[in-house]
Amino acid sequence: MSYLRLATFVLLAALSAAAQTPKTSATPAHKSSTTSPGDSSVLSRRVERYLRTMYAWGPQYVVKIGAPAATPVPGLLQVSLEVSFAGDTNSGQVFVSSDGRFIVQGELSDMTGDPFAAIRQKINLDDAASEGPADARVVVVEYGDFQCPSCRQLQQVLKPLRPNYPQVRFVFRDFPLTHIHAWAMTASLGGRCVLRQNPAAFWTYFDAIYDAQDLIKPETAYDKVLEQAATLGVDQAAFKTCMAAPETKSAVERSIQEGIDLKIANTPTVFVNGRRMVGGDRESLEQYIQFELAAAEHTKPAPTKKP
Numbered sequence: 001m002s003y004l005r006l007a008t009f010v011l012l013a014a015l016s017a018a019a020q021t022p023k024t025s026a027t028p029a030h031k032s033s034t035t036s037p038g039d040s041s042v043l044s045r046r047v048e049r050y051l052r053t054m055y056a057w058g059p060q061y062v063v064k065i066g067a068p069a070a071t072p073v074p075g076l077l078q079v080s081l082e083v084s085f086a087g088d089t090n091s092g093q094v095f096v097s098s099d100g101r102f103i104v105q106g107e108l109s110d111m112t113g114d115p116f117a118a119i120r121q122k123i124n125l126d127d128a129a130s131e132g133p134a135d136a137r138v139v140v141v142e143y144g145d146f147q148c149p150s151c152r153q154l155q156q157v158l159k160p161l162r163p164n165y166p167q168v169r170f171v172f173r174d175f176p177l178t179h180i181h182a183w184a185m186t187a188s189l190g191g192r193c194v195l196r197q198n199p200a201a202f203w204t205y206f207d208a209i210y211d212a213q214d215l216i217k218p219e220t221a222y223d224k225v226l227e228q229a230a231t232l233g234v235d236q237a238a239f240k241t242c243m244a245a246p247e248t249k250s251a252v253e254r255s256i257q258e259g260i261d262l263k264i265a266n267t268p269t270v271f272v273n274g275r276r277m278v279g280g281d282r283e284s285l286e287q288y289i290q291f292e293l294a295a296a297e298h299t300k301p302a303p304t305k306k307p
Contacts, residue, residue, distance in 0.1 A: 024035060030247075040068050043068050043077070043100050044067060048081075060089075061085050062084040066081065071095065072108075075099075076097060078094075079093065116273060123262070123271065123274075129195050130170060131169070136168055136169035136291075137293075138272070139271075140271070141171040142154065142267065143264050143267075144172060155206070158170065172206060175259040175264060176188045183218045185252065189252060190209075190226075190243065193234070193243055194229055222243075
């Protein structure tokens with residue numbers, strides 16, 4: 001489910017694609033007569049003009065182009081951009097050669113380091129619902145919305161999958177799309193309050209809310225959440241107090257902001273040791289889990305020999 005319903009913002013797909021390498025040519029490189037390497041304003045205007053032409057962004061699109069910034073790659077500059085249309089805004093970046101000739105839409109990655117380390121550092125596991133060893137070497141983190149149909153599909157994958165991987169830690173982070181899902185926040189608050197009283201009961205709540213997703217309406221969501229909490233044996237008075245507490249909503253909002261910082265645009269988004277997956281495809285999820293398990297086994301320290 002899209003977090004920003006900017007259907008015509010085609011650049012989102014391009015920004016997530018792999019960088020393309022221009023074909024080599026036998027002819028000499030063209031030297032621009034209108035752009036000099038030091039003229040950042042000219043280069044920014046050229047980037048805007050190219051992108052408007054490429055993606056048919058007419059005057060109804062507000063395009064803001066940042067000043068070119070240096071990258072670790074000689075001759076390659078990074079240019080930030082923000083595009084607004086019909087009340088929606090999204091941002092991204094492109095890379096441009098310093099002579100103003102080539103543009104690269106994709107990610108700039110350092111192949112000498114861990115490509116997922118920066119992502120893992122942004123994910124906070126301290127206050128999250130989780131199942132599995134706290135010191136697990138493979139961690140699966142879902143950012144989900146209890147009202148999202150695609151998230152329910154993932155839940156139907158996870159429910160039989162979790163018992164098959166007892167060595168893996170499964171984590172749920174709240175990412176309710178409140179602008180399109182009227183009762184998603186209520187369900188997230190309920191999950192937080194169940195977690196606070198009885199962490200082991202969270203996954204029962206998790207499965208039950210998704211199983212009843214079609215039966216829950218905005219006007220009945222609060223009662224349904226209370227009803228489910230009662231079946232888990234939580235203290236009802238404390239639960240209601242927790243649901244109304246500002247700090248409970250703040251905890252959910254921190255999780256949402258964390259997802260935004262991770263550039264999550266769709267739910268569910270899953271990270272397997274930092275490797276991103278969007279959607280609920282079981283084959284892909286197991287592929288990632290098994291790959292990480294094999295890698296963890298390969299790097300496991302050798303047992304200490306007894307003297």
